[in-house]
Amino acid sequence: MRLEPRTERSLAVTAIAPVAALAVSLGVSALLVLAWGGIDLGKAVQALINGSLGSPFALAETLTRATPLIFTGLAAAVAFRAKFWNIGAEGQLYAGAMITIALGTGAVALPSYLLISVLVLASAAAGALLLLGPALLKARFGVDEVVTTLLLNFIVILFVGMMLEGPLKDPMGLGWPQSEPVTGEAELPKLWKGLRLHAGFLIACGLAVAIWIMGRFSVLGFEIRALGHNLRAARFAGVPVTATVVKLALISGGVAGIAGFSEVAGLKGNLTQDLSPGFGYTGIVVAMLAYLHPLGVILAGIFVAGIFVGADAMSRTVGVSNYIADVMVATSLLCMLVAMFFSRYRIRRG
């Protein structure tokens, strides 16, 4: 047996691959649920589906959870296209959230639509600035961006803790490490009365479309793809490597920063140290499930959010630990990797 590159990409295999990957990962997760013991698998699956899709309320919860994942998924997709491994979306998200609190709790008085625009730009700038360091270090000195972005996550989260016990502490917070809530003008409107789904979802989808258009029709999009395909060839062809890495880092970090704004101004209202349960890391899975395609990120984000929201419901109904959601998401990433491989290679006998 040997592996042979496919001469042409088959659309059928490309489309079936993610489905097969998901089927395998669901199978693995089902085994783990059964290992919990005393659980009716049918009831568990029903709880999962009902909890994520079964009612308008459940669907809205899924889309609400998908919102930060679309942002962080886009952040990963843009960067990974150029083989720039930004694993720091978690920190960039918190940077965006911090600047949202700093400006949105009364420091800047503007009409709502203007204030929200300012906050979007500010949070994007904060996330982008945080990634600028690793990007420059990578482009100028060849410092591995995986380690720098990962370690920055820990530094930023500690910094958030420091701010929440210092300058950003809510004086009315009864000593809890939390910030003041943002003012009414800074809040993102809800999309539907009585549901938590907010305008951040629309911003995320809009960004996905914008990034898709940029990737497809702009010179920068071409340069980013060229970097990902072959660095030396790109340099030879006259692609300005450093400038391109910096630009794509600004986009990637910026998108992740807006995730922080969206979570604070759309959902939570204030900043705490547990604003993100690893949205930055899950975004990587979302991006991979979407083949790094910006529009696919929307679908993948909703899918992964559905797993998390559904698993919470399953956890409440049948008592299985909701860490099962993390297992499902991780296995679907690994299965997806294999599936992507078989969309590019085939097994030949002999």
Added chain:
Amino acid sequence: MEFIEPLLMGTFWAATVRIATPLILGTLGELVCERAGVLNLGIEGIMTLGAVIGWVTVYLGGDLWLGVLMAALFGAMAGLVHGVFTVQLGLSQHVSGIGLTLLATSVSYYFYRLLLPGVSSPPTIEAFAEYPIPGLSAIPLVGPALFNQTPMTYLAFILTGLVAFILYKTPLGLAVRTVGENPAAVEAQGLSVSGLRMGAVAFGSAIMAIGGAFLTMSTFNAFFFNMVNGRGWICIALVVFGSWRPGKVVLGAIIFAGIDAYQLRLQQFLPDIPYQIFLMSPYVISILALIVMSRRAEYPKALMVPYRKGER
């Protein structure tokens, strides 16, 4: 003067080596993988897996050394998963590694909850105790630092020697080093590139897992969520810092741990500075070390380059 005082105390140096031990093991494991040409970002998850497996084995009545062995075994299995993805299929080592970290971490947490649903305060085990080496442990400073540790720390030093010996003094080591530099040359010798790489990744991952197990079986006697807390990522920086050499890597881990132990003591002298500043210091130092060393780092030439027979 009071700032220098801790440096003159045996307890400080003992703490330094204790903090260094999981880093030594993790870094050593990562070094073995990278020397063979495979970046293993699964390290953070594999250390978590080792921490849970080692602890659970003892909790269920197993012997402490059986716990270490089980941790190593599960670590090796996780390493083989990474190996299949990156060596056999030649997939992105970055994405596969991150995926493995997510998987190993979540499976570990799920497994822990499976075993102990709804326990609020983590149950404890009888962990490894310090084992003073007669005579040597009485030497001032050096004694408490190196010869009054738990057996797992001694194991870490033994493994360092073993890895250095294998890498530099045996044909196997030569083959592993070559496979990370020039796999085609190894192939030309009639050796299996994928076999060597799979073996190195499995062996390296086993050592990482022991590093994780140290946390639950020597430092603490219980398992906490998020207890690995970025140590795996720090190990990856330390490998670069130690320029892929076992001796330098251990030295790097000890220097790093010394700074970490010192900042813990410094916190008491400087209560006005927010404690988070001190907690940040290990991560900041890792980044700085990486920047300084990266400029003249000589990566194994075939690191992150998948090898397929007959393909150039």
